[in-house]
Amino acid sequence: MATTRNPAHLVVKSGTSWAEAWQRCLRVAPEAFRDDRVLNLWGSSWQADGLALPATSPVDGSPVAGPPRLDGATARQAVRASLDQHRAWRHVPLAERRSRVAATLDALAAHRELLALLLVWEIGKPWRLALADVDRAIDEVRWYVDGIEPMVAGRSPLDGPVSNIASWNYPMSVLVHAMLVQALAGNAVVAKTPTDGGVACLTLACALAAREGIPLTLVSGSGGELSQALVRAPEIGCVSFVGGRDTGAAVATAVADLGKRHILEQEGLNTWGIWNHTDWDSLAAVIPKLFDYGKQRCTAYPRFVVQRSLFDAFLTAYLPAARTLRVGHPLAVEHPDDPYPELDFGPLINAAKAKELHDQVAEAIDRGAVPLHRGRVEDARFLPGQDTSAYVQPVTILNPPPSSPLHHAEPFGPVDSVVLVDTEAELLAAMNASNGALVATLSTDDRATYDRLAPQIRAFKVGHGAPRSRGDREELFGGFGASWRGAFVGGDLLVRAVTLGPAGERLPGNFPDYHLMP
Incomplete structure (x- = not known):
């Protein structure tokens, strides 16, 4: 069991324990909840059939239904x-x-x-x-x-x-x-x-x-x-x-x-391309938002494809923004009646997924990827001694090797990779690494360049310097390649x-x- 080294004295917000939530379920819908299942x-009708398997919360490893x-x-x-x-x-x-x-x-x-x-x-x-x-x-x-x-x-x-x-x-x-x-x-x-x-x-x-x-x-x-x-x-x-x-x-x-x-x-590897770009303030402002829910969503952007000549300017914008990310127990507060904590993300879905990502990052670095940023567990908000095995601090690596899953697949967690390119052809190839994606973005100052390159990016929605979302109302939504069928x-x-x-x-x-x- 992984435990936190965070010395802050935090407690679970009043009235939000799992036991209290469960009792509320029993009162609101007794036909659907029975004792502990x-x-x-x-x-x-509601049926008491099936094998009720044990489960744990990713928040702290405690039992849930x-x-x-x-x-x-x-x-x-x-x-x-x-x-x-x-x-x-x-x-x-x-x-x-x-x-x-x-x-x-x-x-x-x-x-x-x-x-x-x-x-x-x-x-x-x-x-x-x-x-x-x-x-x-x-x-x-x-x-x-x-x-x-x-x-x-x-x-x-x-x-x-x-x-x-x-x-x-x-x-x-x-x-x-x-x-x-x-x-x-x-x-x-x-x-x-x-x-x-x-x-x-x-x-x-x-x-x-x-x-x-x-x-x-x-x-x-x-x-x-x-x-x-x-x-x-x-x-x-x-x-x-x-x-x-x-x-x-x-x-x-x-x-x-x-x-x-x-x-x-x-799934698909959604990418953000940077080409002949100078509006770094706008990029820096959006970086923390891209980490919402630890990038555990279908429209997350875990890959940045950056023009090599802009790499230093990209890091100047990216790294300070990444260091502002707030991670921790979603219900941990200093006093029981405090408001809910403002976090960018909490745990991943389970400890197995967290271990998978830790292993993939370690293997990629061992094979030549360069670590650019690693969040510190000391900066996270955890209860004293709590199980933190489902948590992954934000990580950014440069040039994961082609053999790594982080090169071609969606990590579904707070792991960013950066790939450097020198030509427009390399930019497009790197942005199309996963044979189809749901969304992509290209940041470039020249609208004509965007209009020329965007149709060659194999994502269903392509933004110009801004993230795209799934959407459900006025806008058509689908995917390219292996990211969608039907x-x-x-x-x-x-x-x-x-x-x-x-x-x-x-x-x-x-x-x-x-x-x-x-």
């Missing part, structure tokens, strides 16, 4: 039951669907602080970011509730429920958001809780939705055990996946073989992806033939 939701993992046969029963829900729900009038989803949003808003606190303990989000995840889910779905009529005009629900498999990092603003919009569009919804965390938060959110009659199914289990039911089952009308490329590739193969509708968002989303396209339109309709996306037949 959560239940699965399928067949329109683990996922009640189902076997494949039970998951198949759950999917068949979801199809029965779907056949009934698709005929519910739109006005009633809107009313029920709106009531769900009101309930989520009433319990936003509890949902956020669960995110802090389960996936290590600082309070500010945990609240933002909850609020964004509520706000985004309200946008759909307010404007759903023209989005579904002339369209109908799918022939089967939508199956959702998502990563752990944004349970509310990605997964719950998608589930409620899918239900609003007339579909029953199936979701698997992420293996690494978020089960209690998702359970509470689904309990509030189920009370309003939203046809949700929430189950836990290993991807390998449940994939036959959640991906390949004939009852499933669409598969929505957010996660890594290895698992995503298997899902992509399955849906392609079966001809299922699909939305598959996968339908693109954003605004009304999220609804179109999970509804049937005219025969032969062309849905924006990167399908082999660029369309899906209804």
Whole structure:
């Protein structure tokens, strides 16, 4: 067990312990929480089935609720039951669907602080970011509730429920958001809780939705055990996946073989290029923001590709900004009634991921990478003696060797790499190292240079001197290369992806033939 050397006397903020959060869950949704475990939701009721595995919080290694993992046969029963829900729900009038989803949003808003606190303990989000995840889910779905009529005009629900498999990092603003919009569009919804965390938060959110009659199914289990039911089952009308490329590739193969509708968002190495650039103040201002949540998000920028002649100016802007980062226990305060601490990030999702990154950095340096910055554990905010094995201080290295995963893959943690280039061709090659990404940015003073180079960067969204985000409303979102498969989303396209339109309709996306037949 790793322990802190930070001598500061800190305590957990009053009323925010896991035990207190758990007791609040038992009071708010006793149908979904029982003693020391959560239940699965399928067949329109909460089921005390599955093997409840132990789990620990990345915050301090203490026990939290683990996922009640189902076997494949039970998951198949759950999917068949979801199809029965779907056949009934698709005929519910739109006005009633809107009313029920709106009531769900009101309930989520009433319990936003509890949902956020669960995110802090389960996936290590600082309070500010945990609240933002909850609020964004509520706000985004309200946008759909307010404007759903023209989005579904002339369209109908799918022939089967939508199956959702998502990563752990944004349970509310990605997964719950998608589930409620899918239900609003007339579909029953199936979701698997992420293996690494978020089960209690998702359970509470689904309990509030189920009370309003939203046809949700929430189950836990290993991807390998449940994939036959959640991906390949004939009852499933669409598969929505957010996660890594290895698992995503298997899902992509399955849906392609079966001809299922699909939305598959996968990782990519998002890059920030620096070429003929002089506005260093703007870059320095954005560096700390790029470390939000320890870069554990799909639109993080872990790679800077820098013109060699600008390297000294880049370091002058980058290093002081990186040294301002605030890391530590998301609930550690000097006095119990103090406000939540202002942190850029807390722990990674678990100690295994932290060790993986530590090992990758050490190996890269051993093979020739140059360390440019390493955060000090002494500067972090920790409780005396707490387990810190899931924490990684920010690290920046120069030129990771081609054999290192840090050269070509997304680290999904607070590790930046810098690559130096001399020509525009080298700049583009380095920015396209991972065969497709979700976002990228090019900082250059000359707009004509940006306009010429940006189309050659294999990222779906490319910013000019500013970061790009996923977005959910007005803007199309997808990916290039191995970072995305299937339908693109954003605004009304999220609804179109999970509804049937005219025969032969062309849905924006990167399908082999660029369309899906209804």
